[in-house]
Amino acid sequence: MAEVAALVGHPARANILCALLDGRALTATELAYAAGVSAQTTSGHLAKLRGARLVDVCKQGRHRYYRLTGAHVGQMLESIMAVALTGPPRFQPRSKADDLIRHARTCYDHFAGELGVGIADRLIARDCVVLGNEAGEVTDAGAAFLTRLGVDLSGARARRRVFCRPCVDWTERRPHIGGAVGAALANRCFELNWVERVRDSRALIITPAGHRGFMEAFDLSV
Amino acid sequence: MAEVAALVGHPARANILCALLDGRALTATELAYAAGVSAQTTSGHLAKLRGARLVDVCKQGRHRYYRLTGAHVGQMLESIMAVALTGPPRFQPRSKADDLIRHARTCYDHFAGELGVGIADRLIARDCVVLGNEAGEVTDAGAAFLTRLGVDLSGARARRRVFCRPCVDWTERRPHIGGAVGAALANRCFELNWVERVRDSRALIITPAGHRGFMEAFDLSV
DNA sequence: TGGATACTTCGGCCGTGGCCGAAGCATTTG
DNA sequence: CAAATGCTTCGGCCACGGCCGAAGTATCCA
Secondary structure (H helix, E strand, O other): HHHHHHOOOOOHHHHHHHHHHOOOEEEEHOOOOOOOOOOHHHHHHHHHHHOOOOOEEEOOOEEEEEOOOOOOHHHHHHHHHHHHHHOOOOOOOOOHHHHHHHOOOEOOOEHHHHHHHHHHHHHHHHHOOEOOOOOOOEEEHHHHHHHOOOHHHHHHHHHOOOOOOEEEOOOOOOOOEEHHHHHHHHHHHHHHOOOOOOOOOEEEEOOOOHHHHHHHHOOOOO | OOOHHHHHHHHHHHHHHHHOOOOOOHHHHHHHHHHHOHHHHHHHHHHHHHOOEEEEEEEOOOEEEEEEEHHHHHHHHHHHHHHHHHHOOOOOOOOOHOOOOOOOOOOEEEEEEEHHHHHHHHHHHHHOOEEEEEEEEEOHHHHHHHHHOOOOOHHHHHHHHHOOOEEOOOOOEEEEEHHHHHHHHHHHHHHHHOOOOOOOOEEEEOOOHHHHHHHHHHHOOO
16 A cells, blocks of 8 residues: 555556546656656656556557546546645745746646636526536536537537536636536637647736627636 | 654654554553553654644653544554555464454544454444445434443534544455444443453453343344 | 658666654553 | 653764766667
8 A cells, every 4th residue: 555655655656547547548758748757767757556456557559548447546536636625735936937827727628727717606696507516417407508708518429428527726726617518618618719838837827808808708817 | 744754664653653553641651561662762753643633642640641633543553454454465473463453442432343343243234334335324223222232322423523434444344333422332242241351452352241231232242 | 861850768877755663741540 | 950751952873876978779760
């Protein structure tokens, strides 16, 4: 047991595992970037994670795709995060980049930060979405609203992943909307050019069109 | 997050946390024995665990009693165990103590092992309890049955914690009943003197009265 | 076929963190 | 008040494990 915990207990490996948390499979190079260490160091970490069956690998050409071995690993990571969040507030140097990332960012493939939590709040207030502790659901009114916005809900339903789930935001410490719905909504916002990615970061910039759009659609000023 | 995992990821600290897993409060010296290191080393570990709010301490005379800060820490430990057990099979010397703990033990504050899983199985078979993946519920028939047994269900409902939830058993690899209901049921069994704690262990001994009681109440021979 | 890309293995350097002996407080007991 | 007990702090030793540079496989592409 200590071995498993020790594997998660190193920043580089924790970053790798978090990057895999949404179930996608990523290549070793992508994970090296996420971990912030060199490719050969990452390779060593991945070998250890594989040895403990925390991640699986599948070869495709010259790429190797890594993924979590199963939901139980994801649940473990979530439970560790939950404990970490109840811990003592940590010292966090404020910086320009920090403010950006607190303001709006992606959480794997959906929105987080003030933007993500704000959207979730509005959708909940309008009875478009119901979020429980472990799961969530889109109401009929919510489905109509999102469809009107151009979000591909039927595509989202067809995917094998969880349709709608709450995802605790690590800056706001409140839930935002994850799962296939969260991803589909984020996709649509990218299409509409409401947000743009910041290079080499998970941070997002909200375009002028985005400011108008989020205000019109969600009555949300960001 | 990596910090929390790193704390759990050392054998000495993992032992300390496991020793606390049944919810009892233990003194620093007892924990030093459980961890297998000297008192001063243990003191250092405990200071770190306390710093991360994984354990709480309360002074009583010249003793200091340590306990887990809450159920969320216990759940995290269980989920790590669950992952550790799905990993590559490890060499495990079988011992008398091992058999005991596999047979019947406490899991935080409810029953686990063959006993815990057996009880869960019978309650499910009789439609007294329904267990999902993340949550569970007690049926009306179940409430009547447990009340007849003397379990304090209304007290359990009044508490702020999750009422009924499945808890994956790390030896049986199947769910047993946790949450407030699991705790209340365990309490009642202690009251009835059906089980007794084994010193310095989470293992339980089923008394002769317990053998009769579990057979009569649950049709369960343990 | 040869070079580029993706990934792993090897080897050596270095720092963090664990460990215990000794000493220092705090509390209880005689 | 002194001795014993429970626990923590301090200091120094040591080793495990992380990190990267360099070199070695495997695969793709022109």
